[in-house]
Amino acid sequence: MTIYFYSAREKIYGCFSNFSQHGFKLDGDWWITSEHYFQAQKFVETDRLWFERIRDVTTPKDAANMGRSRKHPLRNDWESVKDEIMCRAVLCKFQNHLEIQEILFATGDELIVENARSDYYWGCGADGTGKNKLGKILMKVRGILREQ
Numbered sequence: 448m449t450i451y452f453y454s455a456r457e458k459i460y461g462c463f464s465n466f467s468q469h470g471f472k473l474d475g476d477w478w479i480t481s482e483h484y485f486q487a488q489k490f491v492e493t494d495r496l497w498f499e500r501i502r503d504v505t506t507p508k509d510a511a512n513m514g515r516s517r518k519h520p521l522r523n524d525w526e527s528v529k530d531e532i533m534c535r536a537v538l539c540k541f542q543n544h545l546e547i548q549e550i551l552f553a554t555g556d557e558l559i560v561e562n563a564r565s566d567y568y569w570g571c572g573a574d575g576t577g578k579n580k581l582g583k584i585l586m587k588v589r590g591i592l593r594e595q
Contacts, residue, residue, distance in 0.1 A: 448557050449557060449558045449559075449560055450554050450557050450558065450559045450560065451560050451561075451562040452464060452559070452560075452561060452562065453561060453562045453563060453570075454466075455467040455468070455507075459550065460550070462544075462547040462550055463551075463559065463561070463581075463585055465480060465481045465482040465485060465507065465536075465537075465581070466480055466482055466507040466508070466511075467480065467481075467540075467547075468480060469481075469540050469543070469544045469547060470543075471484075471536075471539045471540050471542075471543040471544075472539075472543075473535065473536065473539045476502055478502065478536070479505075479507070479510075480507040480510070481533075481536040481537055481539075481540050482507035482510050482511055483501060483502055483504070483507060483510040484502075484532075484536040484539075485514070485529075485532060485533055485536050486501050486510045486511055486513060486514025486515075487499075487501040487502050487510070487514070488522075488528075488529075488532045489514055489521050489522060489525055490514075490519055490520075490521070490522065491522060492522045492523075493519065493520040493521065493522050494519045494520060497513070497519045500513065501513045501514060530580060530584070533569075533580070533581065533584055534584050534587060534588065537581075537584050537585060537588050538588045538591060538592075541588055541592060542592070548592060551585065551588070551589050551592070552589065552592070552593070554589065558582070558586070559582040559585045559586050559589075560579050560582045561579060561581040561582050563577070563581075568580055569581040570582075
């Protein structure tokens, strides 16, 4: 069986979404969602004010939109570090919320897929040929947490 998720509003697997309201402290700052953390990291070295505005914005949708803005310079190494940054955020989120850690463990060894129809990098894409990087990170985090 494959576990599909997308929206933070989903009853069971909504917690797998980066928009889920499971905050955590990482790198000395409080993050409302993993989306906030991920998007802000694009600017940590290049535009500290924009970084802080993303951290402090109310919704993950706003954080995502701000992070996708190209009016502010991205850090030079973004493409090479973005997967590791996402993994750190997802791991921290699940380490700090035991109730969602249990949901992750309950998936057993099943494949986890972000059913993002328009995202061929983090999700599976419309035709299922996407890289599903977020799903792979969730499975990696599941393994790390099992070992702890």
